[in-house]
Amino acid sequence: MVNALLKGITLGLLLAISVGPIVFTVIKQSLNNGTKGGLAFIAGISLSDIILVILANLFTNLFTTLNEHKQVLATIASIFLILVGVYYLFFKKVKVTAEGAQSLTFNTGDYLKIFTMGFIMNVFNPGIIIFWLTTSTTFIGNTLEHRIIIFTTALFLALAADVLKVLLANNLRKRLTPKNIHRINQLNGIILIGFGVVIIFLQ
Template structure:
């Protein structure tokens, strides 16, 4: 695989991941709606960091990643539990949306941003589909020298992160044009979607339904 092929394949895989509808999409919307684009950025950085770890492990510690794949039921149960808890908390918590004053960002502590970053990291890291995707991507470039593989995964991760940033900015821009009641409704819808993903993931693991594409 030459560099041009690596770039094209990386972009195509990145686009597939970027436009796929998953729990992280609704979490991005929820955090951006709740707080501001900064909270959404913190979340996607957590997601991106877990992707980088998996890509690194897939290329230098394949046996460890294969161990995770072999124990995907455990990972699936933990991941589904995280999604269900997150969805229930968001759905049941009494949330009063606040519209920031013009030019005044919503104040958040560094600890709050780190918590959001950790949520993004865990939501992505404990999703068995993510593990299977990176294992499959690594297998698809097996036998390729290191530089083209770096270009392939770099292009893919760059596309995913770029689209996630666009999602955050769009969500924040939409939030500023919505009424507080509609923001509350969107928050409930987002919570229900995350909760549904949790139950779907649990059902797939419990009934041994394929977690692949």
């Protein structure tokens, strides 16, 4: 059991420190939409991770098939990242007060949209699919109980790391000027477009 826990911690830390478009978007969502918006976004990411882990462990053949079509998934992910990047680079407007804190008036539908974006961005990320497929294959020789411990621990640590990013970003947001928040939006857009283009060229 201790061995399984250590594997889960290692896996969770690896996922938590991995750098990709999702990391920057988590921070950006928190800066734009406050703590609740950031938490809604990572809730979508977390749900997609849970679903992918379950599918990877129960339907290895299905994930193998998805891996065989990773070029299609990569293309979808690239287009999605580029479109979102273009939106944040050129069209996204952030409402802020004179102190730099945003005037946030969201309803349930707005949070649902943020949640859905987090879910879609993560579930169509070919890197995440390959990550969970690889790890589930690696630990396939472990007992069911050990695999539950491994992946539950990993998912918990990844979620905790994302929550920490949201809280840190929200504290930073209170100290930012409207111009700086706008520039961060533009930087996030450039990063997303860059990741989308790189994924296309790596196919």
